[in-house]
Amino acid sequence: MARVSLSGIKKNYGGVEIIKGVDIDIADGEFTVFVGPSGCGKSTLLRMIAGLEDISDGTLTIGERVVNDLPPKDRSIAMVFQSYAIFPHMTVRENLAFGLTIANAPKAEKDAKVAEAARILQMEHLLERRPSQLSGGQRQRVAIGRAIVRKPGVFLFDEPLSNLDAALRVDMRMELSKLHADLGATMIYVTHDQVEAMTLADKIVVLNAGIVQQVGSPLELYHRPANIFVAGFIGSPKMNFLKVRVEAVDATSVTVGSADIGKLVLPRANATAKVGDEVTIGMRPHHLTVGGAQDITGRVVLVERLGNETLAAVVLGSGQQIIAALPGDIDVAPGQELHLATQADRASLFLANGLAA
Amino acid sequence: MAAITSDNHGLRLAARYAVLVLIAVIFIFPLIFMLMSSLKPDQQLLTDTESLRAFLPVGDISLDNYFAAFRRAPVGLFVFNSVLVTGLTVLLSLVVCSLAAFAFVFVDWRGRELVLTLILATLIVPFETIAIPLLLISANLPWIGLEGVTRGWLNSYQVQIVPFVADGLTIFLFVQYFKDLPGELIEAARVEGASWWQIYRRVVMPLAGPVLATAAILKFLAMYNQYLWPLMVVQQERYRPVMVGLQYFFQLNRAWGEIMAYLSLITVPVLAFYLFLQRAFIASIASTGVKG
Structure with missing residues (x-):
């Protein structure tokens, strides 16, 4: 096990800065997820930690050692790739033992460690098979097993579930959580899927365009997004954003208003917004309810029934559209007028520069 | 659109095989000619080239040419x-x-x-x-x-x-x-x-x-x-x-x-x-x- 510390990490490709100075501290045994849209640099960052990409600037520490210039094998890491990257010409046993074979480990040690990994992942019966004889989920397990065998300080996962079908992905997600609990190892996990990030992480790092947008626990990010990007990225369906104007500010609250939402008093201590500012209010679809005191009125244009809930797309008077997550069996239909209420204490407020007010 | 019946599917398959067999024959005939000719005396070898006999093991067949080849080189x-x-x-x-x-x-x-x-x-x-x-x-x-x-x-x-x-x-x-x-x-x-x-x-x-x-x-x-x-x-x-x-x-x-x-x-x-x-x-x- 090991803690990982990134300090001022940068990456340039031919003069273009891809990673623009990242500072992250990952505690020993923590499950950290890097999440962000395609091209945000999350995989590059992981590969820099693995030693598969050079670090242009900054300091990377794993355990107590600065590892900037160490090759991957000396960093006490193991990595699970998106394509699994298990060797097709070797049996499962040979795949699991690959690192030990390379290191000329004694046969007894190899057998013991392979047996242990196979037991943890419940694949003792697959050891003599070749990868071509395995299903996607089983291949993924072999890739994870190969990492376990090495007993690394840090496990690195690069979108390991994205090649699996939806049902299997949910199963493997739970298994990974359990694996983390059992091994207690430091794990860094890259995904573009915010559901994976929310369910697996102790700590989420949201990245966009090579810059860390926010670091925090899943619920911190969900309830107190630091900026409009994080607010939009975390949560499904996406947070609704509406343009409003600040009408009053005092020590404990900010009052905003617009034709769409009327007047809304948001409890905010020491808000940085000033009267007259054009700001954005963020409301989660799940915080909108039908009826209630503060009316947001609009016309339903689309209804998606998911069984446990119903998603209704509602167009407001100004033409802005919002999504409301309503009870599963609610009686709504396209064309119908709908009165929604929001929970003012759970709404977010963003200044013109995108930062939370 | 014409339906693909089993009949014309079979025909097309036969045509395809015919072409492949023809190509194979073109490639293999020189080899057969070489092998057959190696078994014949020179006189017969030259006259046989005027007919399909060139590709057949007929006439005076022996391994004499092989022994002679080993003697010469x-x-x-x-x-x-x-x-x-x-x-x-x-x-x-x-x-x-x-x-x-x-x-x-x-x-x-x-x-x-x-x-x-x-x-x-x-x-x-x-x-x-x-x-x-x-x-x-x-x-x-x-x-x-x-x-x-x-x-x-x-x-x-x-x-x-x-x-x-x-x-x-x-x-x-x-x-x-x-x-x-x-x-x-x-x-x-x-x-x-x-x-x-x-x-x-x-x-x-x-x-x-x-x-x-x-x-x-x-x-x-x-x-x-x-x-x-x-x-x-x-x-x-x-x-x-x-x-x-x-x-x-x-x-x-x-x-x-x-x-x-x-x-x-x-x-x-x-x-x-x-x-x-x-x-x-x-x-x-x-x-x-x-x-x-």
Whole structure:
């Protein structure tokens, strides 16, 4: 096990800065997820930690050692790739033992460690098979097993579930959580899927365009997004954003208003917004309810029934559209007028520069 | 749209097979002619060419031409020389060219694109243009053998082997194949602690079966059919390969039956080698067209 510390990490490709100075501290045994849209640099960052990409600037520490210039094998890491990257010409046993074979480990040690990994992942019966004889989920397990065998300080996962079908992905997600609990190892996990990030992480790092947008626990990010990007990225369906104007500010609250939402008093201590500012209010679809005191009125244009809930797309008077997550069996239909209420204490407020007010 | 019935499906299949059989026949008839002619006396051989009898084992059939061929030339020695030179060149070439391709594809070093381009550019240089400079170089190269240090490689095995160990085509074949291997396999091996050599030996080469077979067959054919170069650099019979040995049959009295017998004999190693690698060769051709 090991803690990982990134300090001022940068990456340039031919003069273009891809990673623009990242500072992250990952505690020993923590499950950290890097999440962000395609091209945000999350995989590059992981590969820099693995030693598969050079670090242009900054300091990377794993355990107590600065590892900037160490090759991957000396960093006490193991990595699970998106394509699994298990060797097709070797049996499962040979795949699991690959690192030990390379290191000329004694046969007894190899057998013991392979047996242990196979037991943890419940694949003792697959050891003599070749990868071509395995299903996607089983291949993924072999890739994870190969990492376990090495007993690394840090496990690195690069979108390991994205090649699996939806049902299997949910199963493997739970298994990974359990694996983390059992091994207690430091794990860094890259995904573009915010559901994976929310369910697996102790700590989420949201990245966009090579810059860390926010670091925090899943619920911190969900309830107190630091900026409009994080607010939009975390949560499904996406947070609704509406343009409003600040009408009053005092020590404990900010009052905003617009034709769409009327007047809304948001409890905010020491808000940085000033009267007259054009700001954005963020409301989660799940915080909108039908009826209630503060009316947001609009016309339903689309209804998606998911069984446990119903998603209704509602167009407001100004033409802005919002999504409301309503009870599963609610009686709504396209064309119908709908009165929604929001929970003012759970709404977010963003200044013109995108930062939370 | 016309429905595809089982009838016209069968017809189309038959037509396709007919074309394939025709092509196969075109390719195999010269071989049959050679084999049949090698069994006939010269007089019958020449008259048979006027009819389909040329392709049939009819008339005065015997192995006399084979015995005569062995009397006229040291066939065994020539085949041994060719197999030795070809075999060693193929083996060395597979090792050297795959290592070079590995360095071009997987190892990041300054100038690799330029060097690879230069190597590929040699593909358009005909051998005839470099034959004379190569001869002059070979004539002066030192060699450490059982007799100590000697100068000049003419009349030796190495002069037939070493210049052909590395070539642009074989490197190109390996480079193309390696580029199609998933990069994550190599990265996984690096993370697991494998050195470049271990990655080459334990990961890349075990997956290179199809390209090894292709490169081996192409190299084998090119080497086995060598004529100009051995003619230039080998004057002693003991190092002479099969193709140069063919000259023995074109002197004074030209015996077609013996020529056919000799050709049949020297075709055997080629067919044996091809049949040995056939499956992998076909797999390789198939894999270059169809991406998995």
